[in-house]
Amino acid sequence: MILVTGGLGFIGSHTVRALLDLGEDCVVVQRRASELPAVLDGARVAVERADITDRDALLAIGRRHRITGIVHLAGSFPWPPVPEEPVEATRQALGGLLNVVEAAQEWGVRRLGVASTIGVYFGAGGDGPLREDAPLAMSAAVSIPTFKKVGELLGGFLADATGVDIVNYRISGTWGPLGHPDPFFAAPALIHAAARGTVPDLSHLMGPAFAEDGLDLSYVKDTGRAIALLQLAGRLNHRTYNVGSGRATTNAQIVEAIRGVVPGARVGLPAGGGGPHMVLDIGRLQEDTGYRAEYDTERAVSDYIGWLRAGNER
Structure with a gap:
């Protein structure tokens, strides 16, 4: 146990x-x-x-x-x-x-x-x-x-x-069902706004969010x-x-995936950002456990929006 x-x-x-x-x-x-x-x-x-x-x-x-x-x-x-x-x-x-x-x-x-x-x-x-x-x-x-x-x-x-x-x-x-707004990246707030048909509230972020900002995000x-x-x-x-995922996911990629699920979502972000993206090398994890991610950005966005639209609050 x-x-x-x-x-x-x-x-x-x-x-x-x-x-x-x-x-x-x-x-x-x-x-x-x-x-x-x-x-x-x-x-x-x-x-x-x-x-x-x-x-x-x-x-x-x-x-x-x-x-x-x-x-x-x-x-x-x-x-x-x-x-x-x-x-x-x-x-x-x-x-x-x-x-x-x-x-x-x-x-x-x-x-x-x-x-x-x-x-x-x-x-x-x-x-x-x-x-x-x-x-x-x-x-x-x-x-x-x-x-x-x-x-x-x-x-x-x-x-x-x-x-x-x-x-x-x-x-x-890390983002997905049951998560809270994160001060370091915009993805959860963008997803919630798309699911609810609202404009995202990004006031909790430590700084302004731009389209090309990115980070190693794991569903x-x-x-x-x-x-x-x-x-x-x-x-x-x-x-x-x-x-982690072993790759950078940018806000622009999140927005594109959201619009594939919710075409009219008002989740655009200003151009800019794109500084160095923190990405984890997950070679050890893969070699010692056989781990492979099951959720790419598109699947993760679809799953999370579906979860929220099913009546779950977060």
């Missing part, structure tokens, strides 16, 4: 769905009571309400279920980015990660996977797709990549010290399946894996 922290969230629920489809039983840990999301309708999933920062509550789950692996997707970083009590928020974030590692050690799990982010590569420099062995900058402008870098360093130390197989997932920009169903394959692989040759 695989335990998934944050397993009723955006990426978590799709990861659970992929694990179930691959024949695994799952138990999800969620801090707040919540119904199963629509992607898990009809699924047999054990739900444990617990906060991973509560060590005793987390460890007790292992007495109720036989946990063989852990996928840690719950946030291990302070939120909001500048919390009112930064020291305590940092203590909670790192404490949650340490509790999960302790649980993995106590339960004797085969593998612990920990979510990281494409954001760790900001400032890494270099040309071409970003490889896992690229040198990383020591600083970061926002909290999430800062804490993910710290988590990767701690994970490496603890893997060596405890013998637990700890694997990092550097996850690219969440592909992201969840990649994580599931990494968790279940018999042998992994590395400690860190990029999880």
